[in-house]
Amino acid sequence: MVANLSVLGPVGEHAPQRMSLLLVHDDAVGWRSSQFNAVAPALPWSSFRYPPAEGILPLSARSAAPAVSLALRRTSRPCTSQCAAFADWQHLRWQSESGVMADGDWTVERGRTYRSVRALGYHERVRGRWGWPELGGWVFGFANDHEMNPADLLGPPAWAVVFTLIQPSRSNDEATSSVMLWRQGRLTWHFPRRTVSVAVEGTLDRDLVFCVPPLAATFGTRPAPAIPRRLVFAASMGADAVALDVTCRTAARIVNPSETSLQPFSVHEVLGDCTIEGICSGQSFSFATQAIVEFAGGANDA
Amino acid sequence: MPDNAAELLVSTVYELSRRAPAVVATAAAELASIVLGMSFGDGSTATLRAEHSRLIATLGAPASPDVEFCFDDQAMNFVFDLQRRPVDGIAADALDLRGDRAAILAVWRTFAYLAQRGSGLRSIQQLWRQYRERSPDLWGATMAEPPPAQGAHFEPVGWSALDFLARRGSPMDARRVGGTVTELPRVLWTGRVSTSWWENPPVGDADLVEVMDACRANVAAEVGRLIPDCAPQRDLYSLMRDYPARGGKGLRPTLAIAACGALGGRPEDAVRSAAALELFHNGFLVHDDIADESTHRRGLPTLHVRHGVGMSVNAGDALNLLAVDAVLSNLQDLGLARTIGLIQEVLHMCRETVEGQAIELGWIRRAVVPKRDAAYFRMSTKKTGWYTCISPCRIGAVCAGETSPQALTAFNETFRLIGIAFQIQDDVLNLIGDEASYGKESLGDLLEAKRTVMLIHLFRTAPDSERSRLLENIARPRSEKTFSDAQEVLAAMQHHGSINYAIALADKLARRGVSRFERDLTFLAESEYKGVLRQIAHYVTTRPL
Secondary structure, three states: OEEEEEEEOOOOOOOOEEEEEEEEEEOOOEEEEOOOEOEOOOOOOOOOOOOOOOEEEEEEOOOOOOEEEEEEEEOOOOOOOEEEEEOOOEEEEEEEEEEEEEEEEEEEEOOEEEEEEEEEEEEEEEEEEOOHHHHOEEEEEEEEOOOOOHHHOOOOOOEEEEEEEEEOOOOHHHOEEEEEEEEOOEEEEEEOHHHEEEEEEEEOOHHHEEEEOHHHHHOOOOOOOOOEEEEEEEEEEOOEEEEEEEEEEEEEEEEEOOOOOOOOEEEEEEEEEEEEEEEEOOEEEEEEEEEEEEEEEOOOOO | OOOOHHHHHHHHHHHHHHHOHHHHHHHHHHHOOOOEEEEOOOOOEEEEEEEOOEEEEEEOOOOOOOEEEEEOHHHHHHHOOOOOOHHHHOOHHHEEEEEOHHHHHHHHHHHHHHHHHHOOEHHHHHHHHHHHHHOHHHHOOOOOOOOOOOOOOOOOOOOOHHHHHHHHOOOOOOOOOOOOEOOOOEEEEOOOOEOOOOOOOOOOOOOHHHHHHHHHHHHHHHHHHHOOOOOOHHHHHHHHHHHHHOOOOOHHHHHHHHHHHHOOOOHHHHHHHHHHHHHHHHHHHHHHHHHHOOOEEOOEEOHHHHHOHHHHHHHHHHHHHHHHHHHHOOHHHHHHHHHHHHHHHHHHHHHHHHHHHHHHHHHHHOOOOOOOHHHHHHHHHHHHHHHHHHHHHHHHHHHOOOOOHHHHHOOHHHHHHHHHHHHHHHHHHHHHOOHHHHOOOOOHHHHOOOOOHHHHHHHHHOOHHHHHHHHHHHHOOHHHOOHHHHHHHHHHHHHOOHHHHHHHHHHHHHHHHHHHHHHHOOOOOOOHHHHHHHHHHHHHHHOOO
16 A cells, blocks of 8 residues: 655645545555545644554545555654755655554455455655656665564564665756665664665566556556666665665556646556665675565656 | 577577567668678588578578688677677687678678677577577687576675676566567666666667567457357357457557557557457458458458358458447547547548558459559558558557657658558568468469559560450459469569569568658657567568568
8 A cells, every 4th residue: 555645835824735645556456546635634643743652544535445444553763854955945855664553454446345454564754845847756665574474563573674766857966865774663774875876677567557546547648757677776884785676566657747847747656576685783684575666757848 | 499500590590580670681781792601610601691681591601702700619609698799709819700801891790780689689598598508518618607596595795786686687577568678787876876767778679579479469368358258159259250360460469569668658558459450450351351252361261261251241340340349448448538549540540441442342343453553552551551550550659648640640651661562572472472371372362363563563564465365364253263374474473573573662662661760750769669660660671582
């Protein structure tokens, strides 16, 4: 499941614009999505807002499917917030938290509801002021170690990783990257900008990319560039190093209208098989899991 | 499986001619009239020469080569290694060249095209890998170790992303269409320099055979789903399945799917429309066979021979009706705008086809043979060119969301020329081709008095007395014609050089088509799908006759 809830514009005389999208993938039926008007609480749960509390997140399409009703709680601690500044006065600030536990019911489509399912995920809060064309694009993703069945999991995952590459359209100086590694719920290693390298190989078959929300598909939105089939982040700092290798399986392309350019800004939510290995503080480790990766960009009219 | 280096080279040229005609045509243009003799470290020899846009590789040394190349094992090792640039990779003393300097350079360029572009195709890599594994001693000691197998726990790797990819190799995944060319890893971030993930490096080639197989299979499955599995099965639906089940080259589905992909669309989005095209095509064939009184289609008796004219006409009507239904059923997946675009394209295609059929039937009914090739070009474009070449491309483009008239029109001239060249070659193959390979009744076109370029040329060049005898021959109804009547016309065509004229004309038209392709379709970004369209454009010039 991917839930995007956004509040656009300052709080003032006019109410800010709210957009919400619920995206669910089931191996049996593929991707299902709401439009940009999913029914969401006015003040949704966030561990950043209520750190110790458990919370309920009901979220559904206006047509009732897909829908989720989840009890959420944190098992880990967030990283300190990070900031990317670009295009003179624009910036993007985000804070990541791995190991978010979700228990509840998942309705993929009418007649297909999974009850009392536990899942392990990720929560992020983003703030900033930017235009899509200037932002350019990003590659971002996370993975939690799934060695233990989430149903049996009480505490945080043994390992978790969050990786980011921000690629503003203007210059290399504005691009930045990082890899963060959590061990038993605590952020223990942060590999910053110059310690990271990123490479890709091949392209994901276009037949495996689904255009959402449904309205975007209906209107025949222009195609986006092909996304890579394989992604590798590698980082090393002193004797510590980590490498993660994601092989993409399927992707949903969320088509976001851009307020400042003709082309939409596309966020590809990609599911993939991920292997992670590294050496940290002299201890080597490796695990295989599933990852969600975002390849975003495409609002530039040029 | 090749037994020696010369056989490996001959197999490679044969496979490239099938799978990457654009590569072969470019290499043949470089080789031009040069005859190349090659000898290899294992004692085997081969000859390479060009004929029009075809490369002909044969075993054995030529009597008087213009250029001689002697490869030792070391040189062979580098020729098709994707990781190295072949020209730089070959050690100075591993290759002996003799001949005129300009000719040597032309041969060098020929190999550069074959090696650098052909080696990207997975199937060619597979061919060479098999040979290497079978004869490792021929390859010296420079073979790289295979990448370690990937397991649950991993061997240590280099800590740069590109090293990681190089060490780990790339797992193959099952693809529906595309993925026939190896794409090298690329760096997005070095720690200082960023390259946008969405700026994909162009891939200009594709393996035509693999893509055509995948497209044909996908569309055949869709056709199977579209034809109802209910009553009246014996008298209608089983008849409708007959022609589609006989297979074909898969040209139309491949053009539609590749055009969709070339414009950035999902190939799958064009599958239903491509299936609709196949239904139209088969509906037209059923009616055409009745009109032409053909007895065989794709190696088997025609539908009306098997089931009678009445039921066949009905099955042909039903195929056309079902095709319209298939186009309309895109509404749910592709949306209203694209479906309306598709309906417009299909209506135009059907109109052109029936007009073309009317022109040809009119000529036959009035026992007229047009005097100029241009009349044939017009008829051929209308009758087969639109629905075989032009419309599939335009329909694929609409499936990708492209409805701009300028973009759609850009496909017209290229694929008009390719379509005429293709039809002329098909007509030539009917006269000189092997019936088992081409599946059509041998000399069937002559028995039907089909107005081909060869017949038009014959009537233009034969003296008056011979012409009136030939006119009497072709004007007889098919039921009154014998095989010897057809052979008489064939002999006259051979005597007057009509077949060679047609082969040369097809080659000329195809070359013009290829040049229009590169001029008119620059708006398509280089991609594997554009590579497929390019390979099809060259397919006519390199197709074995």
